[in-house]
Amino acid sequence: MDQPDVTEDIHILLVDDENDFRQILAKRLKRRGIEVREADRGEKALQMLEEKPVDVVIMDVKMPGMDGIECLKQIKGKYDLMEVIMLTGHADIHGGVEGIKSGAFDYLSKPIELEHLVRKIKQAFHKIQRILAEKKEAAFKEQITQQMVVAERLVALGTMASGVAHEINNPLAVIQDSAGWLQQILEKPEMQHMPRKNDFNKGLERINKAVERAGKITQQLLQAVKTQTTEMADPSTFVEASLKKLSEEAITLVEPEAALKNISITLEMQEPCPAAWTDPLQLLQVLLNLLSNSIQATEEGGQIIVSLSASLEEAKIIVKDTGSGISKENISRIFEPFFTTKEADQGTGMGLYVSWGIITGLGGLISVESEVNQGTTFTITLPVKK
Amino acid sequence: MFKTTSKIMLVDDEKDFVEMLSLRLKENEENVIAAYNGQECLDALEKTQVDVIILDVKMPGMDGIETLKQIKKRHPLVEVIMLTGHGTIQSAVEGMKLGAFDFLLKPADFKALTEKLNKAKERRKEQMERIQKAEAAILLRQSKI
Numbered sequence: 001m002d003q004p005d006v007t008e009d010i011h012i013l014l015v016d017d018e019n020d021f022r023q024i025l026a027k028r029l030k031r032r033g034i035e036v037r038e039a040d041r042g043e044k045a046l047q048m049l050e051e052k053p054v055d056v057v058i059m060d061v062k063m064p065g066m067d068g069i070e071c072l073k074q075i076k077g078k079y080d081l082m083e084v085i086m087l088t089g090h091a092d093i094h095g096g097v098e099g100i101k102s103g104a105f106d107y108l109s110k111p112i113e114l115e116h117l118v119r120k121i122k123q124a125f126h127k128i129q130r131i132l133a134e135k136k137e138a139a140f141k142e143q144i145t146q147q148m149v150v151a152e153r154l155v156a157l158g159t160m161a162s163g164v165a166h167e168i169n170n171p172l173a174v175i176q177d178s179a180g181w182l183q184q185i186l187e188k189p190e191m192q193h194m195p196r197k198n199d200f201n202k203g204l205e206r207i208n209k210a211v212e213r214a215g216k217i218t219q220q221l222l223q224a225v226k227t228q229t230t231e232m233a234d235p236s237t238f239v240e241a242s243l244k245k246l247s248e249e250a251i252t253l254v255e256p257e258a259a260l261k262n263i264s265i266t267l268e269m270q271e272p273c274p275a276a277w278t279d280p281l282q283l284l285q286v287l288l289n290l291l292s293n294s295i296q297a298t299e300e301g302g303q304i305i306v307s308l309s310a311s312l313e314e315a316k317i318i319v320k321d322t323g324s325g326i327s328k329e330n331i332s333r334i335f336e337p338f339f340t341t342k343e344a345d346q347g348t349g350m351g352l353y354v355s356w357g358i359i360t361g362l363g364g365l366i367s368v369e370s371e372v373n374q375g376t377t378f379t380i381t382l383p384v385k386k
Numbered sequence: 387m388f389k390t391t392s393k394i395m396l397v398d399d400e401k402d403f404v405e406m407l408s409l410r411l412k413e414n415e416e417n418v419i420a421a422y423n424g425q426e427c428l429d430a431l432e433k434t435q436v437d438v439i440i441l442d443v444k445m446p447g448m449d450g451i452e453t454l455k456q457i458k459k460r461h462p463l464v465e466v467i468m469l470t471g472h473g474t475i476q477s478a479v480e481g482m483k484l485g486a487f488d489f490l491l492k493p494a495d496f497k498a499l500t501e502k503l504n505k506a507k508e509r510r511k512e513q514m515e516r517i518q519k520a521e522a523a524i525l526l527r528q529s530k531i
Contacts, residue, residue: 166471169492169493170492172493173400174402174403174406177407177410177493181409181410184410184414188413
């Protein structure tokens with residue numbers, strides 16, 4: 001493993017009851033750029049770690065009060081990433097072995113050779129970094145796996161829902177045309193004086209409205225399923241789209257709605273202006289959906305921030321609000337079709353599902369973080385032009 | 387409203403749908419006949435002259451695209467409006483490339499349908515008139531010789 005010769009970032013705690021020895025050693029280590037704190041006994045060491053943990057503890061085995069081994073056990077029990085190097089008296093191999101058995105990184109016999117100690121400290125520090133990197137990678141893998149599980153579930157749900165939508169579209173067309181036919185007849189001159197004509201018209205009007213609503217749902221469903229399954233949408237519609245322009249357009253469109261609740265929407269971005277390789281119209285649809293959700297979830301006088309950034313690999317859009325947030329039970333289901341917490345006539349539960357379908361189809365990722373009563377943050381990552 | 391005496395054929399395997407749409411079009415004084423699959427459509431075309439066909443893309447057996455190809459091969463002047471579901475919009479584009487006049491998404495708005503229907507009828511009428519004129523010109527020239 002590549003081990004850069006850096007000692008500046010290493011924080012250690014030196015624990016020894018022999019003041020002279022400890023102070024001199026501390027001074028010499030500090031000269032090497034290592035951050036050193038000192039404790040003269042085990043109890044003190046534990047207390048200091050409580051206040052501020054370190055990377056590596058260097059500790060004498062033999063100390064009055066709590067001895068080094070006992071202190072070591074407590075440290076390892078409490079801080080699973082902290083490494084401890086034991087110092088033993090000359091020829092006291094027994095204490096060193098005891099220390100390693102209890103989880104010490106290594107032991108050194110006094111008199112200490114400084115070079116040797118510094119080398120050991122670095123080794124211990126690198127071990128910590130390696131474990132941290134492994135943990136991070138495992139967490140990343142876990143996150144990817146979870147996203148894939150979610151995606152698979154959504155695709156399965158989508159396939160089923162789109163089948164249903166297709167089947168429903170036909171009878172819907174029949175209902176629509178039956179109602180339309182009756183309306184046509186009612187408009188004929190010979191029907192002018194038909195009794196209770198208004199009631200008929202009213203009923204037919206309701207049928208039409210309901211059909212229209214159902215039609216919208218099936219259309220959204222089919223669109224979402226289509227965008228996510230046609231591999232990468234239609235690449236011919238992909239352009240290098242300025243995220244600033246798109247965000248401004250989306251904000252302008254929802255501003256009147258936001259103004260009603262006195263909500264401010266601000267656009268923040270990193271220069272140069274980030275661009276994504278994408279279908280601007282579809283992305284605009286997603287932005288509008290996220291913004292209008294945020295407005296609905298945010299109280300009077302709240303705030304929504306859209307921030308844009310880009311790297312060589314990806315472009316990022318973050319929509320953050322100070323709204324009511326999403327509970328833990330709901331957040332895992334938020335991208336599912338028909339999932340909504342709104343009133344029946346307020347939302348169909350299709351918006352985020354459609355958005356998810358679009359972003360997936362565009363080769364991107366959409367994720368959400370939220371805290372109840374604090375607000376919600378949606379993050380979209382999109383490919384950039386290579 | 388002035389109506390041309392065009393004949394319209396509806397082709398869809400959904401019988402209720404064909405029936406209701408026929409009733410609506412007839413209510414608007416249109417002359418409508420129905421076919422419930424591609425083959426029926428082609429057979430009927432051999433017997434009757436039809437001006438505009440409203441053709442569903444998704445049908446069991448011979449699908450809308452195949453039916454369209456056959457129609458255009460045998461009766462190139464018949465105008466065809468494709469009816470497609472949201473998921474089959476790609477085939478609408480294909481249909482247009484194969485010579486369909488236009489397409490409509492299902493469930494189609496009746497107003498949009500009648501507008502497109504009228505335009506298709508108009509084009510068919512103009513085309514027929516041009517052919518008649520050309521034929522008349524040929525006859526005229528022949529009679530002069």
